[in-house]
Amino acid sequence: MTGALNVIEAGPEHAEQVVDVIHRSFGARQILDPPSTAMDETVESVAEVLGSAGGLLVERRGQPMGALLFDESRQGLLGLRRVSVDPELQARGVASAMVGVAEDTAEERGKDGIWLHVREELPETVQFWTRRSYLPVGREGPLIAFAKTLWLSREVPTPDLMKDLARRVERLLHRGDLLVLSGDLGAGKTTFTQGLGDAMGVRGPITSPTFVLAREHPSLVDGPSLVHVDAYRLGSPDEIDDIDLDAVAQNAVTVVEWGDGMAEQLNDSWLWVRIEVRGPRPIDPLGTPHEGDLDDVQGEDIDPRVVTIKPRGVRWAGVPLRSTVLADSSD
Incomplete structure (x- = not known):
């Protein structure tokens, strides 16, 4: 036929x-x-x-x-x-x-x-x-x-809106949750994490942990801490075990930048967040892209980002992801 x-x-x-x-x-x-x-x-x-x-x-x-x-x-x-x-x-x-x-x-x-x-x-x-x-x-x-x-994808044109998106995601988070962030250098992964930290009420400032691999930001409001990990310089998934996250991950929200293929072993459920730049990526004066670029550029230098969020694992089955993240999105 x-x-x-x-x-x-x-x-x-x-x-x-x-x-x-x-x-x-x-x-x-x-x-x-x-x-x-x-x-x-x-x-x-x-x-x-x-x-x-x-x-x-x-x-x-x-x-x-x-x-x-x-x-x-x-x-x-x-x-x-x-x-x-x-x-x-x-x-x-x-x-x-x-x-x-x-x-x-x-x-x-x-x-x-x-x-x-x-x-x-x-x-x-x-x-x-x-x-x-x-x-x-x-x-x-x-x-x-x-x-x-269901997963979702939306355009995020400014750093403030990137942080607002993260604040909406934060409404769904519990102790022990894992977020795996991916995207090019300068795409805005740290900006997204800053929005999470603001909503969670953790001690800042939140900056890229590139040179220390991981930072724990304790809660100031009796909530979970935020563990911010950068897996960019890790050579294999086994190396993430060396960071010894098990001691804090159960009582924290863990965010792993550059975590694809690295961080999934930390939990049987996670949120996968992909940030893509639509247009030329901003470059710093030395010609080296860096994770703070989304915050540092202004006006016409900002290129829209497209953020895709996909749930993985039983923890996220039945969670109102779309209705929470997209609610009142015009505000």
């Missing part, structure tokens, strides 16, 4: 096609105990869901190939139900296409993430969702609850 997949937003008028795909998909599965209730779906029950929460239908040349139903019952999250692919049309990218559109739909609806249930007796299905960065966050009988927090 040739031709592109067409993923459409399904409405009540598509209920007959959707329920047919659901029945064919779930009917071909192994016998489960207790059995799935998907076979109880009717055109009427599916039409009701499609008329309220909505869903997706995948077609190729007019032939229905896959479908799913949305669930709006959890605040800030978009649920996926009855994820179905015609058993005779497997391994054609149908499920992956639906997931991609579902994630776009969640973003368009202002959701922070996605959740769904997967039967533990279906290891291939579990593996499918795991490969797409969905994480198990709970269990309800034979059902494994999976969740994924």
Whole structure:
């Protein structure tokens, strides 16, 4: 079969096609105990869901190939139900296409993430969702609850707005959290960290720790301290162990600049923050880029930054990242 997949937003008028795909998909599965209730779906029950929460239908040349139903019952999250692919049309990218559109739909609806249930007796299905960065966050009988927090990217044109972005991120942070910062020299990683420190109420000043590798900034407000690490001069991930962060990391928020491939071993969950410069990077009078550049330049010398924040690990599953960071972004 040739031709592109067409993923459409399904409405009540598509209920007959959707329920047919659901029945064919779930009917071909192994016998489960207790059995799935998907076979109880009717055109009427599916039409009701499609008329309220909505869903997706995948077609190729007019032939229905896959479908799913949305669930709006959890605040800030978009649920996926009855994820179905015609058993005779497997391994054609149908499920992956639906997931991609579902994630776009969640973003368009202002959701922070996605959740769904997967039967533990279906290891291939579990593996499918795991490969797409969905994480198990709970269990309800034979059902494994999976969740994924959506990442975000936004333009940050000035140092003040970079610090404001960091202050918004700080609202989500707890003791023991890890942030891995990446970006070119002079992109603004230290500026971002300064915004975090301001919001956390730690002792300053916060400057690039390049020559000391790590600095601990104790809290002035009975909160967690901020541990600021620069991994730029480390030759391998093993060298980060020499800094001996274990003694303080559990009771601190740890920020590691140049931490890609280095700092992830410190925690099983982290926030990955990538700062990209759109335009020529500012250079100091000696011709050497340095991390303070975003603070030092003014006016037309400032090039917009694009900051991308991606959650990694169970700690960030279900966290309202987008709604917190992007709330009142015009202020």
